[in-house]
Amino acid sequence: MLTGPPGAGKTTVGTLLAESLAVGFRDTDADVEAVAGTTVAEIFFDKGEPAFRELEREAVAVALREHDGVLAVGGGAVLDEQTRAALRESGSPVVLLEVGISDAATRVGFNRDRPLLLGNPRQQWQKLLAARLPVYVEVATHRVVTDGRTPAEVVDEVVQALGVTR
Numbered sequence: 794m795l796t797g798p799p800g801a802g803k804t805t806v807g808t809l810l811a812e813s814l815a816v817g818f819r820d821t822d823a824d825v826e827a828v829a830g831t832t833v834a835e836i837f838f839d840k841g842e843p844a845f846r847e848l849e850r851e852a853v854a855v856a857l858r859e860h861d862g863v864l865a866v867g868g869g870a871v872l873d874e875q876t877r878a879a880l881r882e883s884g885s886p887v888v889l890l891e892v893g894i895s896d897a898a899t900r901v902g903f904n905r906d907r908p909l910l911l912g913n914p915r916q917q918w919q920k921l922l923a924a925r926l927p928v929y930v931e932v933a934t935h936r937v938v939t940d941g942r943t944p945a946e947v948v949d950e951v952v953q954a955l956g957v958t959r
């Protein structure tokens with residue numbers, strides 16, 4: 794499992810990591826979108842964050858049951874106690890992709906796809922990370938710094954941290 798704040802590279806690195814390990818890739822954000830028939834951003838705008846979190850909790854639970862490859866877990870899914878317990882109980886490695894504000898700001902930019910960062914993305918991102926860092930650290934079995942590294946380099950770091958063979 795890959796976790797981390799918006800722009801950490803869960804989707805990008807996860808896709809490459811799965812290719813590199815020749816396993817499947819799944820992203821709970823994509824699963825929520827498939828179930829809801831609309832985008833993450835639209836769910837936030839139309840129904841609000843609590844409704845999104847409900848869908849996300851279920852999507853993570855289903856993915857943990859069904860999927861046996863690389864799983865990108867929505868950046869805020871770890872806010873949910875039940876989800877944290879499910880990640881722990883899965884017994885699978887949970888890799889926290891770490892990123893600082895400078896690289897994160899460059900990566901996430903100012904687009905409307907990340908509803909929690911609307912307004913002042915830099916400030917929002919910093920607030921979000923400060924509030925979440927303890928739970929990210931709580932669920933992580935491994936931590937990989939991504940700043941200044943290309944997605945391919947991050948994949949190599951993850952593989953090394955996990956000690957898996959390709």
Ligand SMILES: Nc1ncnc2c1ncn2[C@@H]1O[C@H](COP(=O)(O)OP(=O)(O)OP(=O)(O)O)[C@@H](O)[C@H]1O
Nearest residue numbers: 798799800801802803804805868900939942943944
């Ligand atoms: N190590 C990296 N170096 C440079 N750019 C990166 C890196 N990782 C990801 N990116 C870029 O940053 C942007 C965000 O990456 P990505 O969507 O994978 O993040 P995410 O963690 O899945 O975010 P979200 O929580 O919003 O789903 C993308 O444009 C991606 O190409």
Ligand SMILES: O=C(O)C1=C[C@@H](O)[C@@H](O)[C@H](O)C1
Nearest residue numbers: 799822833867868869907908
């Ligand atoms: O960190 C978050 O709270 C989010 C991260 C993304 O993966 C999406 O789940 C959504 O944009 C919210």
Ligand SMILES: [Mg+2]
Nearest residue numbers: 803804822865
């Ligand atoms: Mg993503």
